[in-house]
Amino acid sequence: STRSVRYHYKLSNEDLGDIHNCLYSLFSQIHGQTNAISTLIGHINRKLYDPRASFLVHLAGDNGVGKTMSASLLSIALSLFPHENYKYAGECLLVIPGSEFANISHDNPKEIRAAEVTIRSKLIRHVERFSKCVVLFDEITQLHPKLMRELSPLFAALEHGDSIEGVKMSGVFCVLTSDFGSNGKTLGMTSVEVRTWVWKVIQETYEYTPALRKANIIPFVSLSPEDFKEAIRYRLNALKCHHEDKKSLFGETRISIKEFVYNEAVLVEYLYCKILSGIPQRNGREIDRIFDDHVEGPLIMRLAEFEMNLSNGSSRITESLSRMLFGYKNINVSVSLRIVKALDSVESKLEHSLEVISEQQSESV
Structure with a gap:
């Protein structure tokens, strides 16, 4: 027992x-x-x-x-x-x-x-x-x-x-x-x-x-409108902490997000407008939904696409051998969040773009 x-x-x-x-x-x-x-x-x-x-x-x-x-x-x-x-x-x-x-x-x-x-x-x-x-x-x-x-x-x-x-x-x-x-x-x-x-x-x-x-x-x-906007700012500032070190989905690459680049005033106002219709029913929970739908969900998909493109042309055997000989490959990236006009709609959308800052080979474990 x-x-x-x-x-x-x-x-x-x-x-x-x-x-x-x-x-x-x-x-x-x-x-x-x-x-x-x-x-x-x-x-x-x-x-x-x-x-x-x-x-x-x-x-x-x-x-x-x-x-x-x-x-x-x-x-x-x-x-x-x-x-x-x-x-x-x-x-x-x-x-x-x-x-x-x-x-x-x-x-x-x-x-x-x-x-x-x-x-x-x-x-x-x-x-x-x-x-x-x-x-x-x-x-x-x-x-x-x-x-x-x-x-x-x-x-x-x-x-x-x-x-x-x-x-x-x-x-x-x-x-x-x-x-x-x-x-x-x-x-x-x-x-x-x-x-x-x-x-x-x-x-x-x-x-x-x-x-x-x-x-x-x-x-x-x-919550007041300014309370919602302050909560959105807090979530944006916490993005780097939440997504700094991502586990590999397709290979032996580690992707670290070192910075998020965005116009805070523009992005906060954009996300606040997105939650207005849901505030009466969900209040602060609407912020969770909008980040899942417009910020963090698309970011994870973009990271997966980025890593998949990196792994194209290399086999699992090659990756495993590379890991044994050289260790993991670490890639530091910068993520830009921009509001752009959608081609098929009059509405704007949030676009995620990734830029490689540096690459390095970690020691083999």
Whole structure:
């Protein structure tokens, strides 16, 4: 049988300071939520410095504005500082999606009980392994109020750091998220107005559910045009980091992208115009789609085409022999992103072009 190993996190003051700095660095990826992130980090710091403090926060607001990502970033920050004996414990996030239990019959007590047992078992197994971890109940309002009432003892234990079946919950950072005001309904609302609206809905729908009533509501507001543009700039600046070293698809060549060349103002405006129609439904997730469709997807195809052209005329045997004798061939390239008029349309399109900066032969391994 496999022995269960539990990672006990005991953070020094130096580690706490490092996590604090790490959180601010990671949360810089979330745009347009200055007040929400500041409030969230305040709750996180309180829990880090006083493990007995409760941590039950409810990130509420429109969809695609950074709520789920916030929980993921907190998990990444915590996972960078595991116990000294388990330095590679890995990310400590458990996601319990509300959508997974959205279709259970609320008129069937057996189904509700089975769902509660499933959620409790997942939680216990995770906390047994990671004593300090993040548990995310994503889209919590998809859970029926009857199931939420069944889960009340579990949330009470998470809130107060009590034990569940002998497993202490004092190290758990419990995050709830909900898409109140999806499809742009919170557009133009202040954080105070969003919080008031969310609290009213909770009072009416989850009257007998202490978890949602006691959780600290942190409202996430809709993004402004400048927020979207700043997020696009961030993604463009991160391209080099994401695509610097590409694995070979066809041969033994390593292609490293050393620079991206583009007119930032023009490209940001072009991509922003591309996401306008999808913002009401998807918000920040529309940026992911536009980068997949117009920037990174075509870039990967262009790199594959570039490498395939390099490998034409050489056999696999020749490439393998070359690798044994001389090692890998490294090619450093520059990628230019330009907006051009499409020949078959009045619309413009984004064109990717590659230019070789240098070539070198690495040592054989």
